[in-house]
Amino acid sequence: MSFDAAFQNQNFKSVGTRPLRPDGVDKVTGRARYGADFNMPGQLVARVLRSPHAHARIVAIDTARAAAVKGVKAVITAADLPDLSNGDKALFNILDNCMARTKAMYDGHAVAAVAAIDEKAAKQAMKLIDVEYEVLPHVVDVDAATEPDAPILNDAVFTTGIDPAPTTASNVANRSEFGHGDVEAGFADADVIVERSYRTEQTHQGYIEPHACVASCNPDGTADLWVCTQGHFVFRQNCADLLGLEVSKLRVTSSEIGGGFGGKTHVWAEPVALALSRKAGRPVKLVMSRDEVFRASGPTSATSIDVKIGATKDGKITAATATLRYSNGPYADIWAELGAMTSFACYDLKNVKTVGFEVLVNRPKVAAYRAPSAPMAAFAVESAIDELAQKIGMDALDLRIRNAASEGTRSSYGPVYGPIGIGPTLEAAQAHPHMTAPLGTNQGRGMACGFWFNFGGQTCTDLNVNADGTVTLAVGTVDVGGSRASLSLVAAEELGIDYQDVKAVVADTGTLGYNDMTDGSRGTFSSSMATISAARNAIAVMRQRAALTWDIPVEDVYWEDGHAKAAGAKYGNLAPLSVKEIAAESGNTGGPIAGHSELVADGAGVSFATHICDVEVDPETGATSVIRYTVIQDAGKAVHPAYVEGQYQGGAAQGIGWALNEEYIYGEDGRLQNPGFLDYRIPVCSDLPMIDTQILEIPNPNHPYGVRGVGETSIVPPLAAIANAVSNAVGVRMSHIPMSPPRILAALSRQKGE
Amino acid sequence: MRYERPETIVQATHLLAEADSNAFVLAGGTDLLVKMQSDGFEADLVVDIKSIAGMGDVVEADDTFVIGAGVPCAALGENDALVAAWPGVVEAANLIGSTQIQGRCTVVGNLCNASPAADSVPALVAAGAKAKIAGLGGTRMADVLDIPTGPGKTSLKKGEIVEAIVLDKPLARSGDAYLRFIPRTEMDIAVVGVGINLVLDEGGAVQSARIALGAVGPTVILAEDAAQALVGSKLEETALDVMAAACSAASHPIDDKRGTVEFRKQIAGVLARRAARIAFDRAGGN
Known part of the structure; x- marks a missing residue:
């Protein structure tokens, strides 16, 4: 049966409510099996x-x-x-x-x-x-690995993406390039240019399990x-x-x-x-x-990034470039490439060029970490935007609004955008009381935007209507953030039954067709699409059963509010049949009732967020506290708003840790010095403020409910938002993440000329 | 591995004295049990001292508080008399680990684990605390300052157990304080720790001072020059400047995963200045 995934505006009964997750009690009582x-x-x-x-x-x-x-x-x-x-x-x-x-x-x-x-x-x-x-001999530093005298990790690696192909082995596995226009001409048109280099250290996803x-x-x-x-x-x-x-x-x-985050x-x-x-x-x-x-296992890339952005006096960006070097561990991957693609994705730029270099180092193989590679690129670019606004003498928010991408913009990585949320998140930030709240001594405010592609992928789902009218939903995407609750809401919505009557399970590989993994913020996006499709197939079966029961043509049976109804006046006396009634008779009307779906969930809508952050920095110790944090992000349609908010808060929390304290520290001997949670410092509860969230819903045209993935984008802006806030609090541009107390204090000492 | 739970201190000292090697005392276990989980660690004998009479008691006498080796740090915070007498010592003990850890960990364990970053040790040293040590030959007293001799190393001889910490009752017009720097808000390990104990004269000026620095050397450091800088002062800026500089100078930290030399020396002065103000205030200074 053909399935139309196009967005259809509708009023929801289940979708958009906030019931408890089915796995919640087991998790808080320790019964859940990890x-x-x-x-x-x-x-x-x-x-x-x-x-x-x-x-x-x-x-x-x-x-x-x-x-x-x-x-x-x-x-x-x-x-x-x-x-x-x-x-x-x-x-x-x-x-x-x-x-x-x-x-x-x-x-x-x-x-x-x-x-x-x-x-x-x-x-x-x-x-x-x-x-x-x-x-x-070893090399662990991303820049040192590209030096001519660096030890070569793999004699068989010759930099690809360069013409002519090199003849000597290198730790740079690949060069990638994105962009359009003429950046040199663009910089010539600029009144103001900001150029700076940035570094971020390697972090781990930090999953507790x-x-x-x-x-x-x-x-x-x-x-x-x-x-x-x-x-x-x-x-x-x-x-x-x-x-x-x-x-x-x-x-x-x-x-x-117990947490994955790509790892x-x-x-x-x-x-x-x-x-x-x-x-x-x-x-x-x-x-x-x-x-x-x-x-x-795990870690994300350490990076070294150069950014140059030029703009006219009135705040129109004329050209932007970024060169991004990402550590890959010992094996070549596409981490710098992803950074190069995402760098300027928030903006509508006439002239833009980004170049990524995949750098091999003697560190563990880099793994995906929540919007992999985008946070570091956003840190560099959004820091430069903040500095550019200060140089022009323009509000950083106005500068971003002036240059924001919108529907029809050709993105810096190629595709032309459909309806997107960057402009609306910026306007929501402008209207948010956080932006105008007063700041105290030693406090600073920063903001930043972030982008992530999102992914759809192969998806297979079974929906079984049980004899008692309850529904078992078997999905193949692992539930990393509440998707069983969200998918149950979707099944309930389509069938017109209660959320409590749907039980979603994650099926094993022997009992369901192939599913791509839960990555790219695809779990709820893709499996909800497949669930809608499976539910509609089950409804088709139930209509047939009703037609059989009533002995009327199936064309004359329609589905409404969880019931099969006979169409037109000629069957006026037939009472509608509920799911429970149809299910109870299924043994006599053709056997079990089920709906199946297999599809490739194309059209995952791109995702944008804007974050606002206030910090207070102790000028004597360099210690930073995040005192207020606001996340504004487009969800397309928030299926379960509480778990959408949870994703927003979780990404921000991880970003705060990354921005302030988390880093892999290697000794001269190339050994990791801090392989434990004592000295690899993820934030504890008391390190975080209550993270405020605002969900925007700009429907994804490629999903029946307008859903977009929401899991990853929330970790993209924090590094930059916090760096901008700290820089504004202390009056020194912080260009090295994490901004640990020794780094902040050293920067303050340098500024004082000590 | 052999686990023993003796009921007298004499049995405990004999067990330790007669052990071949890899013998450990178990009190709260918050260091030992964590170590035992690592693949490289081996214990042949663990002597649990919590069944020995008195180990779990805080005894207040006319002149002293005696804190048994099995007393969890959280219990110190619930002892009103001790909190009133030595608020800095209690604060330090209640900074260790998390709430759950504080329900098990002990100040004697913190001392004998001999981590340079132990929170309670600078506070105890500033307070002039003594350790009561049981051994085969009987009991001896030693300054807490003299127990750690290097990271993970103590001056205790084979068969010796610190059975209690002894704190004198504080003098009139005195106050103590402990501050540490950690990059997070809790559940972290000191990058720098400073314990200060001040005694004021009748005129409200500092009569005597003890300042102890943690995590800026292989063992706790008694910063005597820094203490001297406060004597006679009412914590005027000049005195504090000299004191802070002396703390930085007395610090001999290393660059490591927890901080740089430069950072630690600087923070030692900053914290000493802040801790001195708290101690001064507690001593009734103004």
């Missing part, structure tokens, strides 16, 4: 041995002594994960990252793993694995994986590819998830656990420690 809460009979405990060196050739590994320890059932190295990548570089990189093959590329890189009957035996065996390393899984390779060639992930179908594909399994033989079940879109431990189970012939549980999570 990755480490699953157990199997006879399961073994796994431990991973990790490189203490930032860069080292693995000369030899001898596992004989470890394997001889009583209770040890399997010891594996890269030899137990043979290379099946068949020329697929991306797959090879995943494999090499899961278990180092010839070289350890960073402190924490896995080199071997053990499965034993208990922790004690596993720990003892770890100490008896003999690894002979040839320590190599460490990676955890239980893997079981069975004697019949099938395998099961229970895992904390953002995308069990993608994990199934990756693991099957790496282990040489048929996809259908590996069944992956996703657990509840659980990549496999690390899972192929290792499967390989251990395959070798041991028993189920294996692998739970990463916090130290391992920091050293070997």
